[in-house]
Amino acid sequence: MSRKKAQLSMAEIKRHSGTSPKKTRKRGIPTTRRLMELAVAEAFTGMRVNHGGPFGAAIVRNGQVVATAHNEVIKTNDPTAHAEILAIRRASAKLKTFDLSACEIYATCEPCPMCLAAILWARIPCVYYGCTRQDAEGIGFRDSLFYDIMGGMKTAGILKISRLGRRECLKALREWIRKTDRTPY
């Protein structure tokens, strides 16, 4: 990530962060930090209006903000409504593609496994994050445990996973590979 001057417009900074452009556009603050400020502003906004946990994210392409979001699990009753997921969904809708490989994402906390895998599926090649999974654990979130489960540890007592009906399910995969008009993603 280069530290060249931000290409954010004043209007965008104001709209996304809710702070004065003059205050945000401080001299000497690298572009990346100013972009992270947008994610931080989202985190505070979302928490204070009781939309969800204290987490925010921003997706940027060529220094231009494409989408920002904050956690909305409480507001929407959707356990997948993490800031990064919502930012990805909004950016994809705006850019009309599931391929965000020209983008980078700023997240106020280390993405949980759900969000990190979503970033991978979206092909976003560059992630900046503020707090760590341990910081999140410190305020009651289970990101760190979920990472352990991803690595094959500690599923006992939390999750029972069983294989069932592979033969029938494989038929769909075989039809996909034979399908001439399929779109790879």
Add this chain to the structure above:
Amino acid sequence: MSRKKAQLSMAEIKRHSGTSPKKTRKRGIPTTRRLMELAVAEAFTGMRVNHGGPFGAAIVRNGQVVATAHNEVIKTNDPTAHAEILAIRRASAKLKTFDLSACEIYATCEPCPMCLAAILWARIPCVYYGCTRQDAEGIGFRDSLFYDIMGGMKTAGILKISRLGRRECLKALREWIRKTDRTPY
């Protein structure tokens, strides 16, 4: 998971699977397999109408189908629109809660890390899956690689992750823990 008789209504089986209830309600087929059939039907439907990859899911509570879904990444341009994610979002909306701990999920393929973590966030304690991550890899999907990345391997060349601005981001986490009207999730 008990193998007691299915509590699916005829209408539900017909609506979700698109097959005749008489054909679906075969004698001697365990409940779990009949529920997986709903996920398989979704996988075929979604693939054939070009909504996305050949993957389906169903969420069930006390033997009653709460939601079904198929992959819609292509249709919606949303890289997070996997069958399990959509099924969780629909089930949460229907049940008006982010807590799906009374549910189980049937997925035609082993959930990718994004979907597995979503299942954990949703507190779904029981997963049945058909194909494996290696089967998915065999038709061009990167689930298996993403699991390796979750485990701390092979990020080089795919994803650059950097920490930035932890001090500012931590302020939001500290405000959350002091917040008296917060909803844990």
